[in-house]
Amino acid sequence: IPLSSLVPQSFSPAAASGGLLCFLSDCSGPKTLLLVNPISKIAACLPPTPTPRLFPAAALSVGPSSITAVVAGDDLISPFAVKNLTSETFLADAATGFYSPWTGPPSPLPRLCNIDPSRMAFAANRFYCMSSSPFAVLVYDVAANAWSKLQPPMRRFLRSPSIVELDDAREGGGGDGGGKIALVAAVEKSRLSVPRSVRVWALQACGRAWAEADRMPADVHARFCAAEAGRGFECVANGGVIAFTIKAAAAAAAAEVLLFDSIRKEWQWAPPCPFVAPYGGSRALRGFAYEPRLATPAIGLLDSSLSLSFQGFSG
Structure with missing residues (x-):
């Protein structure tokens, strides 16, 4: 399935959920998440994150009428500076009318962790990912907006x-x-x-x-x-x-x-x-x-005006 008409070259795949693929902008600075349904050829962007980042991890959970996205990692754009690890969460739920585009203060990650920028898993309203040096499992509770550490x-x-x-x-x-x-x-x-x-x-x-x-x-x-x-x-x-x-x-x-x-x-x-x-x-x-789905109603919570044309889009 070709994606070149939907995804700019400055984006890399980061997550998938609910029939949508999530692509993360490559450039350092405020990060943009692009959600794409490759079957229906519909795409939409989340608002840029308020915090500039270098190589964060991104997570996505999409329900029938809800979207939860997390961007976590260093809040600096230089690889030579001391890292301050935090996360930001995007929440949109049509059932409750709740819409929170990266609002609130960034949530700090546990001390002495080095988050793996590959991918996160989602279960029971929590995101899970790996930390290295030494290995640990990081757990993010969406409702509490809080991180904890679990020994593997x-x-x-x-x-x-x-x-x-x-x-x-x-x-x-x-x-x-x-x-x-x-x-x-x-x-x-x-x-x-x-x-x-x-x-x-x-x-x-x-x-x-x-x-x-x-x-x-x-x-x-x-x-x-x-x-x-x-x-x-x-x-x-x-x-x-x-x-x-x-x-x-x-x-x-x-x-x-x-x-x-x-x-x-x-x-x-x-x-x-x-x-x-x-x-x-x-x-x-x-x-x-990824599970192919022709209809992904949750993407309607975002502005899909960029679904078919990204000319001049810089990410």
């Missing part, structure tokens, strides 16, 4: 951790917050008592403890390690399925996508993506939990 399992031995939302009750998750949170990561420890593996942990109902749900079988792990070659990987979930994509790999390896069905406890390789190899080794797949 085996945090000293994790590599390439990802937070995903799983929904075992239905085939499509869609990221609307009806599922549960899981953490996926490679485990690497020098002692032979803990063999190298890739594991999946589920966040328990109490919201503070983790339980191991599954781990990659030895034969699958061997092939996965050969393709990944230590470059790192990302995970995204839709319904009860987790997809593993490889970071910054050679074109052939980047086309490798591993799927884990958490309901059937099955691991299998997806067919190679035919659109990756022609672009060369500098490109890699990025996965989003």
Whole structure:
């Protein structure tokens, strides 16, 4: 599905929810979020964030008549300055008539964290994302406009951790917050008592403890390690399925996508993506939990006058 007529070159994909793809402006300064329905060819922009930022993380949750978006990261536009990590939230709900375009003071993130600018997962009115050095799970409560920190399992031995939302009750998750949170990561420890593996942990109902749900079988792990070659990987979930994509790999390896069905406890390789190899080794797949929808009524809460023409748009 071509997006060049809908998305300017100065935007990069950041999130997906409710049939909409979210693109974040690349330029440092106030950030613009562009929401696109690639099926209906409708697009609309959120108002620019009041706080200028460099490389923030962006999150999106879209319901039938509501939009929640979060931009979190450093509030400076220089990579050489001391970071002050905060977040801003956009809320629009047609059912209640509530509309809050980045109002209120920015919410500070927990101390001693380094937010992962990749993606966030949404469940039970909370956004979850990873922090590195050392690894921790950051939790943003939308209603309370407050952040907290959650310790992940085996945090000293994790590599390439990802937070995903799983929904075992239905085939499509869609990221609307009806599922549960899981953490996926490679485990690497020098002692032979803990063999190298890739594991999946589920966040328990109490919201503070983790339980191991599954781990990659030895034969699958061997092939996965050969393709990944230590470059790192990302995970995204839709319904009860987790997809593993490889970071910054050679074109052939980047086309490798591993799927884990958490309901059937099955691991299998997806067919190679035919659109990756022609672009060369500098490109890699990025996965989003996207469900095509012809109608996305929530986008009507925004100004869609830019839906078909972005000539002169600078972001």
